[in-house]
Amino acid sequence: MIPTPVTTLTQAQAADVRALAAAAARHDGVPPLSEAYLLRLDQPNAATHLLDRGASGGLAAYGQVAADGAAELVVHPDARGAARGGGLLAAAAEHGARAVWAHGDLPAARALAERSGLPRKRLLLKLLRELTPADASAPDALPDGFVFDHFRSGDEADWLRVNAAAFAAHPEQGRVTRADLDRLTEQPWFDPKGLILLRAKATGDLVGFHWIKIDPAEIVALPAGGRAPAGEVYVVGLAPEVHGRGLAGPLTRAGLRHLAARGLPAVVLYVESDNLPALATYRKAGFTDLERHASYAVGTVERT
DSSP, rough: OEEEEESSSOOOHHHHHHHHHHHHHHHHHHSSSSHHHHHGGGSTSSSEEEEEOTTTSSEEEEEEEETTEEEEEEEEETTTTTTTHHHHHHHHHHHTTTTEEEETTOHHHEEEHHHHTTTTTEEEEEEEEOOOOHHHTTOOOOTTTTTEEEEETTTTHHHHHHHHHHHOOTGGGGGOHHHHHHHHHHTTTTTGGGEEEETTTTTEEEEEEEEEEOOOOOOEEESSSSSSEEEEEEEEOOOOGGSSSOHHHHHHHHHHHHHHHHHEEEEEEETTTTTTHHHHHHHHOOOOEEEEEEEEEEOOOOOO
């Protein structure tokens, strides 16, 4: 049960990983691999992939260690209870993992972290809000001197500049490159009108953005019962020089208006648990907790 490391997956191997991730998502109720990790399945030499095949040759477990040392791991529901998780974690540590994500922070993942002596490093919250007809007709309510726009070809450099400044302290979002941005804008779900830009009216300078994602695969459980499709507040950023100008609320509402106008019944977003200003904005806008995603610091892990 020692995983095989590779740096480039074949198409068949990538398909096996997606099938394994889908099986785990159905079983656990939360996808085990995030978007960035799924995108790297098709990128040569972008990460270290750990493949653990069972006795039948099928993929029993998979791990990915990104260049920044963050890892995500998943064991097929039918292959659990045989110490595969511990072996996968040890292999990830051997191949440079410094942190591992546990999406959903499920009991089995917490137990593995505890047995392995891994302290929790970060907690990412997934929040939910139902949308109403009032959201579709909400006014801009922008302070004087600012205007909304949407993304067009040629805005890439300005977007990268504002994103880097807005997320300078964020370990992932602040490192988005032009190649990363190009890959995202090439995804089937991308809509340039869903990347709402905020500009200074006098100069036209980009000072903020609200990127909305509408992925047909995003289906959530509603508080009142039942399941429904949801849009996502993909990322909201403001340049530091316009902080404190009353722009976060209108920028958030602009994205909700975009989703509600397209008939989406709900919206989700991810936010760091220690980002108190953002949490305050989202709580005020009516968002409630849906999921928890934890990152655990990885040191030396022994195989069990």
